[in-house]
Amino acid sequence: MKLDRHSSIPLYAQLRELILERVQEGTYAPGSKIPSEMEFCQELDLSRPTVRQAVAELVADGVLEIHKGKGTFVTEEVEKIVIPHFTALSFSFLNMNSYENLGLKSIKLLEPDRETDKYFQFPEGHSHPGYWLAEWPLIYDDQVMGNCQSYIPVQIFPDLGQSIASGKRMVDIKSNKYAYLPQKGSLSISARPARNKEAALLEVPRRSYILVAEGPLFARSGHVCEVLRIILRPDLIALELN
């Protein structure tokens, strides 16, 4: 990319794209110092305000950082935490051996709702006693990375809420229920702007992009026994798929 003095695009915008390109191609490596304003002026025959505005916009975008008294640096991306061997069952509540260290926020009885019901393939007009919602945060290094919601039909696990409130062990909760535990699942992975409540949970600005994994888990019979909705901070987490 070269600067074009006859273009209708202002020079500062061209320079901004030029610097961005050099960052993206690795000419200016993450964490390294980029040339000073003066050096850019000399290299490209530009005025100082032009350089300053290009740099200021890249700082606002989070691409560059000014370290006072030291110069301007390429922002170092945080190394993402990778969730290894991610599968549809990785964050299944029913699949866990214990919930003691999960940081379970609550287990609530919910009315049936349209968005969750759609996964259960209930026949039209089917009424059911609702779901247990188990919700817990994903925390690494004291930092919230994500949030998990698991919806479990009351029909299948009528006493789940009481069992957990009374501290019953997972192995006892699941005994005699093996036919109803998740064997496989079908999660849809996508990215979308956070809803306000999700943004608050993940401690990100409203409508920031989040990574979402959601969908039904199936018991041996083929029936849906759990629905998962996992939201993740894409700046901090990646899923490893094998």
Next chain:
Amino acid sequence: MKLDRHSSIPLYAQLRELILERVQEGTYAPGSKIPSEMEFCQELDLSRPTVRQAVAELVADGVLEIHKGKGTFVTEEVEKIVIPHFTALSFSFLNMNSYENLGLKSIKLLEPDRETDKYFQFPEGHSHPGYWLAEWPLIYDDQVMGNCQSYIPVQIFPDLGQSIASGKRMVDIKSNKYAYLPQKGSLSISARPARNKEAALLEVPRRSYILVAEGPLFARSGHVCEVLRIILRPDLIALELN
């Protein structure tokens, strides 16, 4: 959520959050018409400019749409195309049976580069003859949904570029090479702002969020035989994980 007239948050901003909450909770369903300015004024005892500013910001955010002469509607999310049974091998070039209908943009010989080399676990200072880069778009309904790049070591497939240029069939390219074809992989799935070139490929504004699946594929021997870098438009595509 209720409006608080004693709050330091301006009323229009509170109303904006109130409407957004109603959209996110489904009170105002996707595609449906929301109350008119006048109705909001009456329901909440607000002035018309206050309502107008709240609505205008949600229109700018893409949450609401004004249909001229008809009213204000909740933006209907495009139904995403789901890529079913997505695995690390779904978009492997070497795993394909043919490339005729792929819309292959190019197959280029590339020098070794640091970002791709890191997947190959080469010993320090290892020199190698580089990669073949096969690149193709993911198109559905004449719309670019994503872009795939596959890096294949020249060491393993020395004639790949020539074979494809001469129209050799995939089955012939792969014959006697079965030990070097991908058996499993390890893709990292994340979301991040697009680089400028990626944004251009996907026809999205620069630094829009994209979904990225990238990582190595392994041959039976355990050696890396292909590296994939798949970028997707998260507004149009979701990955189904089983």
